[in-house]
Amino acid sequence: MKFLAITLIVHRPDPTTGVQKSTHERFREVLDNALLAEELGFDGFGVGERHERPFISSSPTVVLSHIAALTRRIRLFTAVTTLSLLDPVRAYEDYATLDHLSGGRLDLIIGKGNGTAQRELFHVTPEDQWERNAESYEVFRQLWRQDKVTARTRFRPELRDAEVWPRPYQQPIRVWHGSATSKESVDLAARYGDPLFSANVTNPIEPYAELIRYYRERWEHYGHDPADIAVGAGTAGLYVAPTTQEALAAYRPVFESNLAFQQQVGLPIVFETLEDYVERSSALIGSPQQVIDKVHRYHEQFGHTVLHLHADASSLTDRQHRDSLELFQSAVTPVLRKDIPDPPFGWGPVLPEPASAADH
Incomplete structure (x- = not known):
């Protein structure tokens, strides 16, 4: 199993203290967390993309480029690239450049994005967002694989023998499809034989498990080998302590302040108590053995081989x-790496196979 640390770069007052860091301090914190993730042996670090409050993750390529310059080993993820809002040509240019600068350490997780404010900012409607996402991905995919691209498009000017630079480093880049609530993104991933990343954050396990089952069905429908399936999954929170009691005591103020914030802004309340949250959400809160057992329970439903954790300290x-x-990496990760397989592909740069002697 592989492990990612991911941030959406939320920028709001600390729900416990009421203090809000400056924008500069918040970005510095993201960089420090990326360095910590590499130091502790995480396999990847992800940065989200949002274009509305309370997020300041509107330029993931810029943030990831800086992280690429500070790190050497860790793979870099987007979480997620909101292709429904972007021009796929411009997105390709940005990400191909980042991929070169990082030495081929980039993976994309794409998705339609969500939120009324950012849809309105980019003049995207709820009715056309899925079509925009699919069209943008199809163009992006062609650009990464072909030197010249012709594409009849609905949401941007058509391409006719278009050349877009720089040409890619990874050939091709690996693209995961973010999955949260809808079958559209799941079907798109299965159609192209791409890996799926389940958000697995807001609700109990069943709706996410249902979408992953649907993904596996569509994968076989499109004629792909089931052995090639790769699924990643998120988590709603993390706190590992030597004992259950210590973990609950430390995390209770975090849960209660987050619950108060959700009530204040009118968000639906799914888990009303910390005990319910620990039991039924994907949050990994407890002793090392409790966390190991919970990941195994989710793996029985998902069959996932990649897991993401929160990179931020939050409260x-x-x-x-x-x-x-540190406790997660020392006491939990070794067991899960042994028990759960890695994805069915290499973790390094996706590069062309070297030519064999028979080719000459």
């Missing part, structure tokens, strides 16, 4: 956050 202290991540 935890920096010391609590680091201690939790």
Whole structure:
């Protein structure tokens, strides 16, 4: 199993203290968390893309480029690239450049994105967002694979023998499809034989498990080998402590402040108590053995081989956050790496096979 640390770069007052860091401090925190993830042995670090409050993750290519310059090993993920809002040509240019600068350490997770404010900002409607996402992905996919592209498009000017530079480093880049609530993105992933990444954050397990089952059905429908399926899954929160009691005591103020914030802004409340949250959500809160057992329970439903965790401390202290991540990496990760297989592809750059002697 592979492990990612992911941030959406939420920028709002700390729900416990009421203090809000400056924008500069918040970006510095993201860079520090990326360095910590590499130091602790995480396999990937992801940055989201949002174009509305309370997020400041509107330029993931810029943030990831800076992280690429500070790191050497860790793979870089987008979480997610909102292709329904973007011109696929411009997105290709940005990500191909980033892929070169990172030495082929880039993976994309794409999705339609969500949120009324960012849809209105880009003049995207609920009715056309799925078609925009599919069209943008199809053009993006062609651009990464072909030197010249002709494409009849509905949401941007048509391409006729278009050349777009720079040409790619990875050939091709790996693209995961983010899945949260709808079968459209799941079907798109299955159609092209691409890996799926389940959000697995807001609700109990069943709606996500249902979409993953549908993905597996559509994968076989499109004629792909079931052995090539790769699924990733998110988590709603993380706090690992030596004992259950310590974990619950440390995380309770975080849960209660987040619950108060959800009530304040009118978000639907899915888990009303910390105990229910720990039991029925994807949050990994407890002793190392509890966390191991819970990941296994989810794996029985999902069959996932990649897991993402929160890169941010949120309302935890920096010391609590680091201690939790260190304990996860020392006591949880080795067991899960042994018990659960890796994805059915290499974790390094996706490069052309070297020519054999028979080719000459």
